[in-house]
Amino acid sequence: MRNLLVLCIMVACLSGCQDFMSTLQGLFQSTPPHTPTEAMEVKRLKVNHTELAYVEDGEGDTVVFVHGASGDWRTWEGLRPFIAQKYHYIALSRRYHYPNSWSDEGQHYSLTQHVEDVAAFIRRLDVGKVHLVGGSYGGRVAGYVALKYPELVRSVVMSDPDIIDPTTAQGVAALLDYQKDVAKSSAAAKAGDSWEASMRLYDAVLDDPGAFLHAPIVQQQRWLDNADTVPLMLAAKPPRPPSCEQLVALKVPALVMSGEKSRAVFKYSNKKLLDCLPKGTETAVVPDAPHLWYPVNPKAGAREILAFLAEH
Numbered sequence: 001m002r003n004l005l006v007l008c009i010m011v012a013c014l015s016g017c018q019d020f021m022s023t024l025q026g027l028f029q030s031t032p033p034h035t036p037t038e039a040m041e042v043k044r045l046k047v048n049h050t051e052l053a054y055v056e057d058g059e060g061d062t063v064v065f066v067h068g069a070s071g072d073w074r075t076w077e078g079l080r081p082f083i084a085q086k087y088h089y090i091a092l093s094r095r096y097h098y099p100n101s102w103s104d105e106g107q108h109y110s111l112t113q114h115v116e117d118v119a120a121f122i123r124r125l126d127v128g129k130v131h132l133v134g135g136s137y138g139g140r141v142a143g144y145v146a147l148k149y150p151e152l153v154r155s156v157v158m159s160d161p162d163i164i165d166p167t168t169a170q171g172v173a174a175l176l177d178y179q180k181d182v183a184k185s186s187a188a189a190k191a192g193d194s195w196e197a198s199m200r201l202y203d204a205v206l207d208d209p210g211a212f213l214h215a216p217i218v219q220q221q222r223w224l225d226n227a228d229t230v231p232l233m234l235a236a237k238p239p240r241p242p243s244c245e246q247l248v249a250l251k252v253p254a255l256v257m258s259g260e261k262s263r264a265v266f267k268y269s270n271k272k273l274l275d276c277l278p279k280g281t282e283t284a285v286v287p288d289a290p291h292l293w294y295p296v297n298p299k300a301g302a303r304e305i306l307a308f309l310a311e312h
Contacts, residue, residue, distance in 0.1 A: 031299070034081035037074060042099065047120035048113075050103050054092040054121075058084030061154070062127045063309065065091040066118055068136030068292075069205075069233055070198050070226040072098040075135065078298025079305070086306065087131070092121060094138070096232060098225040109232035111137075112239050115144045122152045129154040131309055135294060136160055136205070137233070143254075147242060150251040155312040157305055159257035160266040160291050164241050164273050171268030178204065178265040182234075189231035197234070198227035206290050207263040219295055244276035255282045255308040257301070259293040266291055282308060 035057065044051045055073050057080055067075035072093040083089045093100050094114050118141055122130055132153050134142030139161030146156040166175060181204035188196035202212040202223055212220065254277060256270055274281060284304035289297040 032081045032085055034084065037077050042073075045121055045124045047117055047124055050095055050117070051100060052092050052095065052117060052121055053099050054090055055080075057089045058087055060087045061131065061309075062088040062090060062125065063131040063133060063305075064118075064122060064125075065089070066132070066134040066138035066141050067091070067094065067097070068134070068138040069201060070223050070230055071135075071138070072222065072226060074098075074222050075138075075294055076133075078295050079302045082299060082302035082306065087309065088127070090125070090130075092118070094118075094141070096229050098222075106228075106232045109229065110236045110239075111140060111144065114141045115148065118142070118145050119149045119152060122149075131155045131157070131312070133157040133305060134159070134161065136162070136291065139163075144239075144242075146252050146254070147246060147250060153252045155253045155255070155309065156250075157255045157257060157308060158273075159293070159301075160259070160262055160270065161256075161273070162266060162269050164244075164247070164269060164276065166265070166268035166272045168268065168271075171265070171272065174264040174268050178207075178263060181207075185230065186234050189234050194227040194231055195224060198224060198230045201230055201234075205263065206292065216295070247273070247276035248278055250278060253282075253308075253312045254278075255284060255305070257284045257286065257304065259286050259289040259291050259296075261289060262291040262293075284308070 040055045042053050042055055044053050053073060063083055065076040067073065073091040076091045080089055080091070095117050096102055096106055096109055129152060132142045132145060132155070134140070134157070136159065139158035140163050142156050143158045143161050143163050146153045166172060182201065185197045185200035185204060188200055199212040202215070203209050212223070256274055258266060258270055274283065286293040286297050286301045286304065289300070293301055
C-alpha cells in the first residue's frame with residue numbers, strides 16, 4: 001500500500017509537478033516573511049506638545065495607517081507584511097493610545113485634536129504627500145484630514161468611517177439600534193469602569209453581545225490596553241459632520257471600505273457618504289469579515305488597498 005501511495009505521488013508530480021509546486025508554494029507563502037510584532041522598533045515623533053508612537057517598515061511611497069477606537073499601531077499588524085512589500089508602511093498610535101504617555105488627564109481627546117495631530121505627524125515625517133488609511137474612528141480622522149489638508153494627502157482610504165449619519169428610514173433605525181448598544185458602554189464609563197466600557201463598545205460595533213469574550217486573547221489584550229481611552233472618546237463632543245457640499249469637494253481620490261459582515265449602521269452610513277462624495281469614488285468589501293476586519297481577513301483587505309494605491 002505504501003509503495004502504491006509513493007507511486008501515485010510520483011505520477012502526480014510528473015504529470016503536473018509545476019502546478020503542484022505552485023499550489024504548495026502558495027500555501028506556505030500566504031503571508032510574506034516579516035519582522036514579528038514583538039521585534040518592531042517603536043519610534044516617536046513629537047507633535048502638538050505630545051509624542052506619538054509609530055512603527056515603519058518597507059520602502060517606497062509612504063502609507064500612513066490610523067487606528068480606530070481602543071486601538072493603537074498594532075491594529076494594522078496583519079496588513080503590514082503585504083503593504084510593506086511595495087510601500088513605506090507607517091502605523092501610528094493616536095494621542096493617549098498605547099504605548100503613548102499621557103501629558104495631561106485626557107482633556108484633549110477629541111476628533112478635532114486627532115485630526116490636527118495626524119496632520120502634524122505627516123508634516124514631521126517630511127516625506128511629501130502620503131496615502132492615508134483609517135479604520136472606523138480612524139477612518140473618520142483620515143477623512144477629515146483629507147478634507148482639511150489635501151496638500152498632505154495623495155489618496156485616502158476610509159473603512160466604515162461613520163462620517164455622516166444615514167437619513168433613510170432603515171438607516172435611522174439602524175443608527176438608533178446602534179446607539180442603544182453604545183449607551184451601555186457609556187453607562188459603564190460614567191460608572192468608572194473603563195474595562196467594562198471598552199468590552200461593551202467592542203460588542204456594540206460588532207453587533208454581538210458576546211463578541212469580546214469570543215475574540216482571540218491577543219486581540220482582547222490589545223483592546224484593553226487602550227480601555228482608558230474609551231471614556232474619553234465617549235465624553236468628547238464631536239465636531240459638526242461635513243455637509244454633502246463639503247464632501248463632494250474632496251480633492252483627493254478616495255476608497256470607502258467595509259467588512260462584509262459590518263453592522264447595518266455602518267453600511268447605511270457608507271451609502272450616505274458615497275452619495276455625497278465625488279462620482280467615481282471607489283468602494284471595497286472585505287469578504288467574510290466584520291466591521292473590525294483587520295485581524296480577521298487582513299490579506300483580503302490589504303489586496304483591496306494595494307489595488308487602489310496602484311491606481312494613485
